[in-house]
Amino acid sequence: MAQNTRSHRGLKIGLAVATVLIAAVLGFAGNFLFDFALNPRAPYTMKMMQDGKDAEKGEQMDAEESEARAWFKENRESSSLTADDGTELAAWYFAASESTHDYAVCLHGYTNEPIGMARYAKRFHDRGMNVLVPAARAHERSGGDYIGMGWPERLDIVAWIERIVQADPKARILIFGESMGAATAMNVAGESLPANVKCIIEDCGYTSVWDEFSLQLKDVFGLPSFPLLDVANLVCNVRAGYDFHKASSVEQLKHATVPMLFIHGDQDTFVPYGMLDQNYDACASKVKQKLTIHGATHAKSAQVDPELYWSTVGNFLDRNF
Secondary structure: HHHHHHHHHHHHHHHHHHHHHHHHHHHHHHHHHHHHHHHOOOOOHHHHHHHHHHHHHHHOHHHHHHHHHHHHHHHHHHEEEEEEOOOOOEEEEEOOOOOOOOEEEOOOOOOOOOOHHHHHHHHHHHHOOEEEEEOOOOOOOOOOOOOOOHHHHHHHHHHHHHHHHHHOOOEEEEEEEHHHHHHHHHHHOOOOOOOOOEEEEEOOOOHHHHHHHHHHHHHHOOOOOOOOEEEEEEEEHHHHOOOOOOOOOOHHHHOOOOOOEEEEEOOOOOOOHHHHHHOOOOOOOOOEEEEOOOOOOOOOOHHHOHHHHHHHHHHHHHHHO
């Protein structure tokens, strides 16, 4: 009997030690994944991996991008805003050539910078609009420790909208976003917005942070979402204050009311093309439209077929802005 008692006690201790070790390994892995994806100051990040792949591809800027970036650097004016949580946010502003109440707010993608939106900013400016290009938190000159994937950023954009309306009560505002900026734009659509916001255009945005990270976990590391993404989500709740599941464009779009245009390239695998229909179908706006650019990979639609892209955007704005 005593031997059985000692055996059971040893088994319990062994199980306890194993449980602690498993928890420690999962905790380490969850923190690593969080830092890899959302902490720009981590020793190894998704951005570093992406930059390495881009360098291998040796992709060159097209003429429009090169011209737009030069224009961006030459004409930008600095603007700043303090978010409700105290984070200092920065943006670049481009005043229209002639007095107007029309504004475009252009939102950049994951690990990108405002200048990455130069092509779009210049197009809208050439249309006669004032243009604001904010830097998302933890990007470029904006403060913040972690990337929010468009969730805390939705409230930042609402604050920028309020800043515009305070300065110009007659403002008519377009929200335009690409990739993470597109997710941000869709999340903004679900908030209570002033009538000044006339329409929203999103280009290749994901359905939710959970969906996108689940995909990337499989593609980058060859791992299923359970249990590592669940642990990373817990880490994100503690360290960054938001939840991968709650950060859902699909859920936000169920509350959208302004006219919306959804754009996606059918060769996009980073944010899968199938997410276009999921976002479009979820959108509750009475006026909505979608555009597929055939042959375009992620965030390349405007380069692959600029004539179709900009004629569709222009027609959408003519009808709804």
